[in-house]
Amino acid sequence: MSDSSSEENEDTTWVFYRDRPEWKDIEPLSQDDGVDVPVVEIAYSEKFKDVYDYFRAVVQQNEQSERALQLTEDAVKLNAANYTVWQYRRNILKSLNKDLWEEMKFAEKMINQNPKNYQVWHHRKVLVEELNDASKELYLTEIMLAQDAKNYHAWQHRQWAIKTYKLFDDELNYVDELLIQDIRNNSAWNQRYFVINNTTGFTKEVIEKETDYTLKKIEIAKENESAWNYLRGILLHDERGLSKNTEVSKFCENLYTSGCHSPFLIAMIVDMCDENVSKKHNDPNFSLERALNLCDDLATKYDIIRKKYWEYFANVLKEKAEGKVSP
Incomplete structure (x- = not known):
């Protein structure tokens, strides 16, 4: 400021x-x-x-x-x-x-005064490119994110610096710290995906590790949409799909039977049902009938604000089962 x-x-x-x-x-x-x-x-x-x-x-x-x-x-x-x-x-x-290092100081001052201004961040980026030195960028963005953990410009600059100058080494530890501070920090969850996607990739071992990590976070905050979205992102790389990942399916079933009615949990189970309907699997745990009942629950009890969406999705599921639309 x-x-x-x-x-x-x-x-x-x-x-x-x-x-x-x-x-x-x-x-x-x-x-x-x-x-x-x-x-x-x-x-x-x-x-x-x-x-x-x-x-x-x-x-x-x-x-x-x-x-x-x-x-x-x-x-x-x-x-x-x-x-x-x-x-x-x-x-x-x-x-x-x-001397561009002196200009870097000026740019930092302007960023502190205008933390959400695109042009000041762009100026800083050009200077870093001219100097070919991003050694100060992680520290700068950490300072700015400490003021506002969801500053889009700071995250964009940080990702650019990390990817361009290969500064991935300690980034997951930084993300962990942010999620300990605020488990609902969607930007931090996004950064976790960004780091893994640009380093190890989502191998079988990484999928298992990240699934376990995310389920533990969901246990802490079951209504945290960010963690559920991250879980979906991981499972997109799992060749088993959603419902055939027994760790995830058992976790979801245990939560549901224990009385948890988080709309994000129920939506995940609906997606498991959708997968089975689309692939014509005959798994009674994830049937069309169950999916329709859950869509109705979401529309009338647990996610009323998206009532129209769940009614629409229920119709899509029926049409898939009848072969009227492609999976």
């Missing part, structure tokens, strides 16, 4: 570019909104108009200088989402052969 007190102090000492002697040679260029007057005109501050009027003039002249670099810093502080300013700043950095 930005420091409002420091911003106020900065504004008290701010000198408009139009009043700076070293900028007298530049004619500011106002924003051109065309011939039609906007219905609702944006109320830009005087400071904003001053900075961007000079920025447009500098871009028009393609000035690559120290003062232009400082101008871009003022511009992105006023609007960190302005792609043109960031790109022009990168052009100047390259033209002046500036």
Whole structure:
């Protein structure tokens, strides 16, 4: 977050570019909104108009200088989402052969002030690529994720750095820590899948290990949709399918018979039934009749918000059983 007190102090000492002697040679260029007057005109501050009027003039002249670099810093502080300013700043950095490690510090500062701004993260990514060094990226993203464990931009940057620079080694331990802190952290579950999918892959041994890991997490929080979704993702790689994985099917049956009516548990059993109907297996534990009864329970008791979906799915199951639709 930005420091409002420091911003106020900065504004008290701010000198408009139009009043700076070293900028007298530049004619500011106002924003051109065309011939039609906007219905609702944006109320830009005087400071904003001053900075961007000079920025447009500098871009028009393609000035690559120290003062232009400082101008871009003022511009992105006023609007960190302005792609043109960031790109022009990168052009100047390259033209002046500036120390990119110093720019990395600036990028980190801007990320701290604008943690969910795409352009600041993109700027950081370009710098890492230029330096060919991602050694600081895991630490940076950990700091940002400690503030918001579901920051999409931080996760995207972290995955890019890990995959590009092969930084997988300790990532599963980091994911474990996040899931201990918040077992419902869907981003952490997604990261676990990302790591395994890009390293060992889902071998038979990995499937067994991850299945056991996930079932233990589900026992802790049976209503945790993220864990159930992860379990499904694992079993997509299991050639046995859903219902023929005895560890999973027994786990689900034991939960259900013990009185657990989590919609995610029941939906998993419905999927097992669907698999049997589609493959024409005659397993009485996962029959069409049971699937239809469970769909009705979901629609009327346990997942009412998706009532229409479960009614639709029940009809699809009937049509599959009758051979009217392909499995």
